[in-house]
Amino acid sequence: MKSDSSKNKITEILISAPTLSWLTVFFLIPTIMAIIMALRPSNPYGDLLPGWTLENFKTIFSPIYISVVWRTIWVSILSTIICLLFSVPVGYYMARLSEKFRKIILFLVIVPFWTNFLIRIFAWKLILNPDGLIHKTFVFLGIIPSGGSLIYNTGTVILVIIYTYLPFAILPIFAAAERFDFKLLEAARDLGATRWLAFLHIFIPNISKGLMAAAAMVLIPCLGSYVIPDLVGGTNSQMVGNLIANQAFVARNIPMAAAWSTLLMAMILLPLGLILCVKILLDKNKD
Amino acid sequence: MMNDFLIFENISKKFGKQQVINNVTFPVSKGEVFSLLGPSGCGKTTLLRICAGLEEPDNGRVILDGKDITDFSPNKRQVNTVFQNYALFPHMTVRDNIAFGPRTAGWNNKKIASEVHFFLELIQMSEHKNKYPHQLSGGQRQRIAIARALINRPLVLLLDEPLAALDLKLRQRMLIELDTIHDQIGTTFLFVTHDQSEAMSISDKIAVMNKGVIEQIGTPAQIYEAPTTSFVAAFIGDTNFFEGTVSEMINSEISRIAPSDFPEITVYNDKHLSIGTKVYLSIRPEKLNIAKTQPNTDKLINIFKGTVEDIIYLGSMTKFWVTTQNYKLSIIKQHSSFLLDEEPIRWKDEVWISWNPEHGYLLDQYAETDENLLTIPT
Numbered sequence: 187m188k189s190d191s192s193k194n195k196i197t198e199i200l201i202s203a204p205t206l207s208w209l210t211v212f213f214l215i216p217t218i219m220a221i222i223m224a225l226r227p228s229n230p231y232g233d234l235l236p237g238w239t240l241e242n243f244k245t246i247f248s249p250i251y252i253s254v255v256w257r258t259i260w261v262s263i264l265s266t267i268i269c270l271l272f273s274v275p276v277g278y279y280m281a282r283l284s285e286k287f288r289k290i291i292l293f294l295v296i297v298p299f300w301t302n303f304l305i306r307i308f309a310w311k312l313i314l315n316p317d318g319l320i321h322k323t324f325v326f327l328g329i330i331p332s333g334g335s336l337i338y339n340t341g342t343v344i345l346v347i348i349y350t351y352l353p354f355a356i357l358p359i360f361a362a363a364e365r366f367d368f369k370l371l372e373a374a375r376d377l378g379a380t381r382w383l384a385f386l387h388i389f390i391p392n393i394s395k396g397l398m399a400a401a402a403m404v405l406i407p408c409l410g411s412y413v414i415p416d417l418v419g420g421t422n423s424q425m426v427g428n429l430i431a432n433q434a435f436v437a438r439n440i441p442m443a444a445a446w447s448t449l450l451m452a453m454i455l456l457p458l459g460l461i462l463c464v465k466i467l468l469d470k471n472k473d
Numbered sequence: 474m475m476n477d478f479l480i481f482e483n484i485s486k487k488f489g490k491q492q493v494i495n496n497v498t499f500p501v502s503k504g505e506v507f508s509l510l511g512p513s514g515c516g517k518t519t520l521l522r523i524c525a526g527l528e529e530p531d532n533g534r535v536i537l538d539g540k541d542i543t544d545f546s547p548n549k550r551q552v553n554t555v556f557q558n559y560a561l562f563p564h565m566t567v568r569d570n571i572a573f574g575p576r577t578a579g580w581n582n583k584k585i586a587s588e589v590h591f592f593l594e595l596i597q598m599s600e601h602k603n604k605y606p607h608q609l610s611g612g613q614r615q616r617i618a619i620a621r622a623l624i625n626r627p628l629v630l631l632l633d634e635p636l637a638a639l640d641l642k643l644r645q646r647m648l649i650e651l652d653t654i655h656d657q658i659g660t661t662f663l664f665v666t667h668d669q670s671e672a673m674s675i676s677d678k679i680a681v682m683n684k685g686v687i688e689q690i691g692t693p694a695q696i697y698e699a700p701t702t703s704f705v706a707a708f709i710g711d712t713n714f715f716e717g718t719v720s721e722m723i724n725s726e727i728s729r730i731a732p733s734d735f736p737e738i739t740v741y742n743d744k745h746l747s748i749g750t751k752v753y754l755s756i757r758p759e760k761l762n763i764a765k766t767q768p769n770t771d772k773l774i775n776i777f778k779g780t781v782e783d784i785i786y787l788g789s790m791t792k793f794w795v796t797t798q799n800y801k802l803s804i805i806k807q808h809s810s811f812l813l814d815e816e817p818i819r820w821k822d823e824v825w826i827s828w829n830p831e832h833g834y835l836l837d838q839y840a841e842t843d844e845n846l847l848t849i850p851t
């Protein structure tokens with residue numbers, strides 16, 4: 187038994203070797219390079235100066251940027267939650283559909299990917315434009331004041347983020363729901379549970395892996411998003427991604443950009459680590 | 474009526490164009506084990522689901538303990554189901570699975586703990602209470618499913634082929650266990666199976682189903698000894714069919730019938746069918762005697778000569794197929810004496826077949842296709 191399991195370990199390492207080297211080359215090394223870069227001083231012309239400094243990190247945590255960091259976090263979390271709230275019922279009903287309709291809906295979920303991401307974001311600009319039909323209708327109905335705007339604010343950023351990442355949430359949840367044995371819901375009903383309780387206590391825990399995958403698929407790109415706030419957000423909806431772009435392309439302060447990137451990395455790895463911990467705990471509970 | 478605890482009344486159900494349940498009516502008495510027995514696809518599960526509220530009948534009513542529960546949702550009915558593949562909750566331990574119903578019903582923790590303990594003991598699974606379903610064997614899962622349903626103290630326990638997923642030995646053991654649990658708890662069992670031996674051994678009453686209708690309801694012995702239709706006769710055990718017309722009334726209960734291509738047969742005609750009536754006779758293989766010498770002739774006993782075509786020795790009994798005239802009769806000889814002392818019957822031997830008129834049974838209904846259910850169609 188023992189030699190068998192150690193053999194398995196070796197096989198496991200061999201099998202994961204390509205993935206590991208890929209991650210090392212394209213993830214670990216760049217991350218370390220970014221951290222090193224963040225510790226370098228520079229002058230206003232964008233030249234790197236000799237020596238090391240913690241100035242860049244101090245700047246990050248200065249009060250003027252706190253609001254951007256905070257916005258990045260809450261916009262991402264809120265968008266992720268809304269995406270999940272939409273995706274769970276969608277995934278549930280998709281899994282219950284007949285083979286034919288399921289394929290049609292699956293196709294509809296995937297079809298936005300056929301158009302370039304930037305073009306789709308620009309489409310939103312047109313749709314929500316003050317000269318657009320939606321804006322005019324909303325003004326006419328009194329939903330927004332005539333001087334108001336549907337675009338260039340944080341709400342719009344959230345809307346477009348949800349629009350963009352919803353398919354990424356639906357797919358893993360649907361995959362989990364498709365594997366779910368719907369007889370279990372009948373069993374729960376038979377044992378006295380209402381529809382809602384059966385859904386909550388039986389369906390949700392059994393698609394938890396899909397939920398976590400969906401959360402990661404939305405949250406991580408959300409935290410790093412900069413195109414969406416850049417195009418449909420206003421000056422008050424900047425996110426960390428915008429700061430990085432700004433430092434790199436406008437201020438030409440590469441160490442500053444690296445410092446922001448390091449922070450972003452930490453913000454992504456933190457929830458990811460949390461999700462992993464929960465996953466491991468859940469798996470442990472099972473065995 | 475007093476005893477009619479659960480009543481299915483004129484239940485009909487269609488799926489698309491297919492009439493799955495066709496105007497079914499039957500009562501189940503309190504505390505009994507009532508089996509729905511029939512081939513796969515005859516509508517047993519559908520009927521059970523209608524009782525559980527998981528399927529809505531197009532027509533008819535379900536009455537439980539005097540209450541019409543037809544329109545109750547599943548969680549409002551005092552019935553619980555042991556599902557065909559158990560449908561245990563994979564993310565819950567054995568204990569949590571069993572406690573699911575009580576927790577949903579909002580029992581207090583102390584009562585839940587003591588009841589869960591009681592049922593874990595009853596099914597002898599206490600030591601596995603913290604395991605997950607995937608860590609259990611088929612028989613253990615089945616016991617959890619039974620406990621999970623019974624803990625809610627249902628008025629009726631519905632069991633959908635609870636043993637079908639188990640291997641033969643385990644199936645027989647679980648059958649005895651089920652019987653024991655029934656004796657201890659006393660709950661009414663509505664038991665669905667396609668396996669006639671299962672139904673025979675556990676049931677107080679059996680309803681034999683075929684294509685969405687109930688063909689016969691009775692005790693296992695009634696169903697076996699006095700089948701009213703060719704389907705029941707052929708589906709439960711093996712039998713021999715004869716078709717003929719009543720030709721002579723010997724006395725008020727004994728008649729002779731004349732099959733078209735077989736000598737006259739003396740039958741027990743307690744239904745007083747008159748001369749000329751077309752009748753169908755069913756005789757179980759073990760009711761036929763087979764002998765190498767001519768048995769004592771009594772005028773009323775049917776005696777025919779035939780040739781042995783096939784012999785299957787099964788230890789406790791031997792099966793023979795004997796041709797007489799154009800008929801191939803199936804005969805079972807039980808071995809109650811030491812076989813090696815007798816002169817054996819061999820292939821192609823001339824033998825005498827005989828049976829008492831009382832051992833045959835006249836059917837009310839006959840369909841030729843039912844002969845396909847026999848081991849060797851006549």
Ligand SMILES: Nc1ncnc2c1ncn2[C@@H]1O[C@H](COP(=O)(O)OP(=O)(O)O)[C@@H](O)[C@H]1O
Nearest residue numbers: 488489493511512513514515516517518519520
């Ligand atoms: N939900 C359903 N939709 C369509 N047809 C069904 C459905 N459930 C059962 N049937 C059909 O009804 C018939 C009876 O099914 P069922 O009650 O499961 O039979 P049994 O349990 O006796 O094997 C079968 O022909 C089956 O295909």
Ligand SMILES: [Mg+2]
Nearest residue numbers: 517518519634
């Ligand atoms: Mg069935």
